[in-house]
Every structure is written in structure tokens, then in C-alpha cells.
Amino acid sequence: MVYQKFGSALTVVELTDSLLPGLDRECVKVVERRLKKLGATLKTEARAEGFEKNTDGSIAVRVSAAAPRRRLNATWSSSRWG
Numbered sequence: 001m002v003y004q005k006f007g008s009a010l011t012v013v014e015l016t017d018s019l020l021p022g023l024d025r026e027c028v029k030v031v032e033r034r035l036k037k038l039g040a041t042l043k044t045e046a047r048a049e050g051f052e053k054n055t056d057g058s059i060a061v062r063v064s065a066a067a068p069r070r071r072l073n074a075t076w077s078s079s080r081w082g
Contacts, residue, residue: 004038004039004040005038009039009040009041010035010038010039010040010041011040011041011042011043012035012040012041012042012043013043013046013047013048013061013063014042014043014044014045014046015045015046015047016044016045017044017045018044019031019032019035019042019044043063043065045065045066046063046064046065047063047065048061048063049062049064050062
């Protein structure tokens with residue numbers, strides 16, 4: 001959430017139907033509202049299947065869900081991922 005305030009995009013991919021499984025639904029709603037207010041995209045009932053490095057140094061994450069399979073692009077610090 002901190003990086004969103006600096007303009008970064010955030011997509012959360014969660015396998016279950018709840019953003020925070022096992023927690024009280026009302027508490028989860030508070031977190032979801034805050035993330036959405038900051039511009040996050042929430043993908044529940046979705047699976048991150050893997051990732052690929054792009055030639056520009058960014059990362060593409062393969063995500064599947066009930067909807068058609070998607071590819072999400074992300075950027076990472078090259079010092080962390082070598």
C-alpha cells in the first residue's frame with residue numbers, strides 16, 4: 001500500500017474467495033475498501049501459475065481464474081531477482 005501512494009500499481013491474486021481467508025468478513029471488507037481506494041486490483045479465486053522475465057527487466061505473472069487466463073506485467077528490482 002505504501003508504494004501505491006507513490007504511483008505503483010498493485011494487483012492482489014488470491015486463490016480463495018476471500019482476500020484474507022479465515023478472518024472476520026467485516027475486517028476483510030475494511031482492507032478491501034482501503035486497497036481499492038488506493039487503486040489496487042483484487043483478483044480472488046485466481047491462481048498465480050508462474051512468472052517469466054521480460055527483456056526489459058520486468059516480470060510477467062501468469063494468472064488463471066474462472067475468467068480467461070491473463071498475463072500481468074510487474075517490475076521488480078533487479079538486485080533482488082538477479
